[in-house]
Amino acid sequence: MYLNCHTYYSMRYGTFSELELLELAQQNHVTQLVLTDINNTSACLNFVRKAPEYGIKPILGIDFRNGVQPCFVGIAQNNEGYLELNNFLSHHLHNELEIPQRAPVFKNAVVIYPFEQVLLHELEEFMDHEFIGISIQNLRRLPFSKLVKLKPKLVFQQPVTFRNKSDFNSHRLLRAIDNNVLLSKLPKQEEANEDEKMFPMQNVALAFSEYPFILENTERLLNRCHIHFDFSKGRKPQNLSSYLGSVEEDEQLIEKLCNKGLSYRYKEITDSIQNRLDKELGLIKKMGFVSYFLINWDIVSEAHRRGFYYVGRGSGANSIVAYLLRITDVDPMELDLYFERFINLYRANPPDFDIDFSWRDRPAMTEYIFRRFDHVALLGTYVTFKERGVIRELGKVFGLPKQEIDFLVEGRYNPNQLDSMSKLVLKYGGLLKGKPNYLSIHAGGILISEKPLHWFSATHLPPKGFPTTQYDMVIAEDVGLYKFDILGQRGLGKIKEALEIVAYNQPEKHKDIDIHDIQSFKTDDIINNLIKTAQCMGCFYVESPAMRMLLKKLEVDNYLGLVAASSIIRPGVAKSGMMREYILRHRNEGRAEEKAHPVMLDIMPDTYGVMVYQEDVIKVAHHFADLDLGEADVLRRGMSGKFRSREEFQKVKDKFISNCRKKGYADSLIFEIWNQVASFAGYAFAKGHSASYAVESYQSLFLRAYYPLEYMVAVLNNGGGFYRSEFYIHDARMMGATIHAPCINNSAVANRIQGAHIYLGMLYLRDLENRVMERIIKERTLNGTFVSLEDFLDRVLISVEQLSILIRIDAFRFTGINKHKLLWKAHLMLSKNDRLEHPKLFPPRHQKFKIPKLYTTNLETAFDQLELLGFCLCSPFELLVAPPKNTNGQRDLERYLNKHIDIYGYLVTVKNTNTHSGKRMHFATMVDQHGEVFDTVLFPPVAAKYFFRGKGIYRFYGKVVSEFGFLSIEVIKMQKQDYIPDPRYADMKTSKKLLKPKAVKE
Known part of the structure; x- marks a missing residue:
């Protein structure tokens, strides 16, 4: 019966989640509830999704306000009314307009004017859909007001913002943060009334015993309201249902495009290619995803027309249909990409396409999508209060000096020695941590809907200038809206600009370049030798020290090896300890048969029985633990953090273990495999995703191999890279x-x-x-x-x-x-x-x-x-006070193997990391006196004694070691070398030369 309930999506005002609101209502025996956040609808879809679990009928509305000043509450009678409310709010948010004191005439929504606002603005006449809200606090004034005569118009409007005193205190802090004032200076009118709480219905009935008609009016109003969104497993996608206007036309078009793509992509169309295509098309049609593919095809076709470079990746790269439509450049037949990772009958959601454009071209493509389709919005996301940030905000609100705030943020304190104010900051910091701070934009998600986007929520207008939903990707997928990921990356800008530079610097060669001739790049010995020797500076995804090290250890000299390396480098494989095991099995013939479980080796022979790709999780769950494909996909999604039902995930985990026990596997093996899956899945790439990255890497490597100077200029002009x-x-x-x-x-x-x-x-x-x-x-x-x-x-x-x-x-x-x-x-x-x-x-x-x-x-x-x-163009070694005492460099490491070396290096980059026991260690990449790169390691005992002090030249004494052929120096001692004093300032001390002179006319 509560008509005016807030959650913490009433940004910097509300204090608890929509689920906590439902729990609160259940505790107070409330069976109908209206969610009305202030100028926000972020919580609405999940509120509707979860309400039945609490035995509550969900109703949606909006608390329209200017700042914290109430105007009126709009309540949707049905989904059309919710659309009306969202249209109205979005218009005002987009145009930064004040909410009027009088609501427009809604056809499918009712309006509640708070009692105080009616008196303040002397409202007298009310339309059929307009009512006056009376809170428990208002009951003292109602008998003395002429409004008491408007019996049919009076309804129960008790705002719900707090559960307890702690919530109220959190609210005041949020209001102080929002107003950027000390808590002691927060104006009273910026706060809600402390009595904005939910009371048990018997208490409400008692309070309104003299005015029972108010509760009856409220009951009638709520009974008129019904809202529905389909969250069932078999829900239909809410994306644009047809690209051309009918399903039949869409299906004819996709078949025509695929047949055209066959001759472009394949010299010979084998039975296996045709069967794979027929299988995919049948399933795509059955699942209703044809328009999803055609919209992606439309986007990349426009990119082709404009000469924009792009890379299509994600799980959709496992699809031959995507390959034929030129959404991706990855041949799933060549790589034996696992079809069920891409799509299966157990999945309600379509495949994920991430389309990367140059950072320069992406805005134009986004604008095209908004012009091309009718119901388009960027996908929203919530920026939450983080631990360090909220301590800073609360420190300011409580008036702590900056040095005290910095001290608390660093976290190196004894809680027992803190004063009461600092303890309050930490206490409420813990309460606010994780709560939404403001709405932002998903990194690349765009929604294209069959219905108006305001059917699902209001939209706001961030600085990018495109309407953005007030909900995130998780609830979007729950309701059947699947995003199109349009992303920007600098690697593609480098490729495109490099070709433009070659066109003017070496015009005679430019006409011979086909940057999309990936097949010839894959067999080019010069390119493959760059990979094998890790000469990849500036090249997409393969230039980092960690990747350079991995390429050398694996001796990668081909495309398939690079595809695997692109996924092995991800944190999950390394964390599970399987990156090292993969290298051992790769280098030592027979080790895979010796170490891998036969089932694992049979499932993943190409990767020696080691899980490398995301779809390997599905393979292991399906073949090793006998989970069906739907359950296997629940496992994968649960570990990737994109799946919302932890209960369902736990059921699948339990079934994984019980099925393995039924098959007679020892618990030690079961939990070893489970731990590999658990540590790995959330970070792994789909194989098609890795293959897409490898294609772009090969394009970059081709340019570095044959047009190195032009490519380096393009790298610099596109913001560099890792270095x-x-x-x-x-x-x-x-x-x-x-x-x-x-x-x-x-x-x-x-x-x-x-x-x-x-x-x-x-x-x-x-x-x-x-x-x-x-x-x-x-x-x-x-x-x-x-x-x-x-x-x-x-x-x-x-x-x-x-x-x-x-x-x-x-x-x-x-x-x-x-x-x-x-x-x-x-x-x-x-x-x-x-x-x-x-x-x-x-x-x-x-x-x-x-x-x-x-x-x-x-x-x-x-x-x-x-x-x-920020750097000099001469060798930095020329600036040393004392010249190097030797000429040792990277070229000498081989002859010093397992011996100690004294060597000088200019710091390129350093990675600080922790061991499993939490001790600090460093990996540093250096340039030697000859301009060549070498690598150093400072293990915890040395890292505790020596540390890097910024840019400059360091002298190292350490042991040269080799791991799988990769040479590095285990540092024993280290010292930063001094540069000579700046001669410009030395001159100033000794002469007056730089003083501004008096003019002497000739």
């Missing part, structure tokens, strides 16, 4: 490039290449303003290169501070004039505030100044580069 930009620049130099600092005549905003000369982009000058870069490029494009500093100043609007950056990086080196002299000129020609605001009709006459002779050393240049670019 810092300076290491891609270093790699380009190692491959023969000449690297030039930014230059006003040769550099663009991004990096550019001429032959083997790479000119760094002005974007690396961290303090140079974008508008200055744009002016320089525009002026140079329109009127030609600059001939002198004076010519530059005549043509480009710039401040002396911005000009100094360009001079210090030697961007005017074409003049042949020392940069110190140019700096003097700049200061003499431009006063500090002179920005040359007005273009000049005639070239100005320049005064000549007598300037003393000045010199610039290479060391000064290096330190200028360090300051302005």
